[in-house]
Amino acid sequence: MNRHRDHVPAGTAGIRECCAAVLAVACLIGLAACSSPGTTADEDTHGKPAGGAIAETTTDTSDDTDDSTAGPAANLSTAELETIAKRFTACLVGKGFDAKVTPSYALLPIGSTAETAPQTTVVVRRLGADGNPIILGPGVEISGDSDPLYPDIMYGIVSADEGAWVGFKNSKALAGSIYADKQADYAACEQENPDFAQPNYSANNASGGGASAAGSDADAQQALIDFARQARKDGFDWMADPAPGEATSVEIPSDVSYEELRRFYDTYSGDKWPSHDGIPFGTFCTGECTAYNRLLDER
Template sequence: MNRHAGHGTAIAAVIRNTCAAALAVACLIGLAACSSPATTADDGVRDKPAGGVTAETTTGTSDDADDSAAGPAADLSTAELETIAKRFTACLVGKGFDAKVTASYALLPVGSTAEAAPQTTVVVRRLGVDGTPIIPGPGMEISGDSDPLYPDVMYSIVSADEGMWVGFKNSKALAGSIYADKQADYAACERENPDFAQPNYSANVTAAGGASAAGSDAEAQKTLIDFARQARKDGFDWMADPAPGEDKSVEIPSDVSYEELRRFYDTYSGDKWPSHDGIPFGTFCTGECTAYNRLIEER
């Protein structure tokens, strides 16, 4: 199955060398909860669509019970929060972490574009068991199983363009992970930057507008259904309604021609592409998907 995320998504995953196709995914992942089915050697890959990246709220981490509030920086402006996140990142880099600030897609207000996501989530490079960065590529699978190297991850990115990164809620979450020996350094940066707090991705946080997570999923699927119906009205007869429970991706049939697929993406480019809570949906294709793979590579 070739998957392509929309504009940003989340996962704590086990990666296995079993896929046959190239991997290009951007996804946020909660603890042991995958945003979409795992790939297999027969499925193909999860890939990132014409939109960009996908995001979602995730399950809580080690001390969610102690952090029900938004954090010490809750009342600051977005610009101030971004400055604080950059300062915290600089501290981590100074202590030997490969770290960066990334967009907090899951915190986008309803109707916002991905470009408006605040740059307030701090992530570090995802390392393999040998301590070197994991590079997405051919022969890689993402599973919904918990990764023993990262038992308490709040936020994860897997992208052909960016590579693989993980976000820890705080220094306590590094315990038992491959970064356990850097826990003291991470904690030191927390002490030096007491005004920094990772965005709250707790599953207990309601979606924009006060909807519960289950209600949000139902709304997302309805959006996909409405999009499929509109696409058929626009002449794309091959666009089927999403499968029951599918609330994150638009399915592209494997036998759609390259020319037809280009017309489809051109028709629904930019703001015309379906989204939920301001986050564009991903796409996926099962089977040979020759035209789909070619178009994704070009874009």
């Protein structure tokens, strides 16, 4: 059985099934912590609407008592933080990392557009077990299950356009990963750039400073339920409520016709597409998904 997703937000992973391009909306899970069943290269997981990169935030279980997330960066402007992130990235590149700065979609205030996301998250290329960059394509899936190559990442991107990337919270998180032998180099860049800190997603996405990930998941699922109910009222009787625990994506039945699916996406284009905390949900389809895959190819 094939499961095709057009989002991620989540989890770390092994490589399994199939890939394509983003459909209409890609999903970045803007929650304090989250995970997903799987992300195929057919999809672009967690990111921005219509063809953007997909990103995933994952639960950070590391000890944060001595990291710099509450340090000098706390009072800097977005422009200053972006400059610092670029400088830190340049250091990593100089140490041999394939690294880049990517938008911090999960930090967007409610109602903001993806284009306004601050460029403050630093990611490195996701490598496979052979030490080479993962090439997305047919037969490749990054699943939401725990990946021993990446036991502690805080952020991930799976995009048909950009490829696969991961973000470590700090040098400590490289321990035990495929990047373990580069931990000292990463730490050296931290020492050279003491004003750099990865965005603190959990703090920025917890409403009132104390909302739990579970509560945010519940809110996200309720938004999906509300959307499903509205879709049925609008004549899309095939739209079912999300499965228990699903808080990241809209499920598209595999037997929906191409014409009906086009009408569905036309109806809910732009601002009409469901979102949570200002971040659009992704989509996925399980099974043959002929019409769904055809739209993936077209869009």
